Amino acid sequence: AQSVAQPEDQVNVAEGNPLTVKCTYSVSGNPYLFWYVQYPNRGLQFLLKYITGDNLVKGSYGFEAEFNKSQTSFHLKKPSALVSDSALYFCAVRDGDTGFQKLVFGTGTRLLVSP
């Protein structure tokens, strides 16, 4: 069975500082990993994904994520946080080897960027 853990309910960072939102995963086959962002009263917006290839993936709005197979992690990062980055972030995974598209989501991490 697939699973995702986001160990932090909330991350606080000052504007201009680097940010990291943590995610670890468990799948039996090859992991396909995704990050989504949700702004208040809005749907989920796709940020980036790892399917194969380079371990460092670059996505929308200056975000990037590093795939680490040995640590089964896919942490989301940004070098310099903006107040407008404040939102709810979800990590998701699916088994890329078998079956149909069924994303399993983490519980979400709220990012608060202070001015």
Next chain:
Amino acid sequence: NAGVTQTPKFQVLKTGQSMTLQCAQDMNHEYMSWYRQDPGMGLRLIHYSVGAGITDQGEVPNGYNVSRSTTEDFPLRLLSAAPSQTSVYFCASSYSATAISGNTIYFGEGSWLTVV
């Protein structure tokens, strides 16, 4: 290009009432699905479809029905609403249904449902 469109955005139901949440996509996507979002639980898969005429259950299917008569539409029906179905519902779609494709899943704006 409208993407994934959900209606209504907000709805209040009384216990025992039935209703249908509508979802449509205009991207000729093969895969469509419904998730519910609850505080502290992330998103959980209710039902999904890998093509017209084909549907299957997800993680939390009880109390919900779906059908896929066309590629574009994937309505979610609540048969007899219960307070436990108070949630935010998201419809999502993807070009390919197979996991190995690596295709991104795109989400609608959500439907906020309250059952009193």
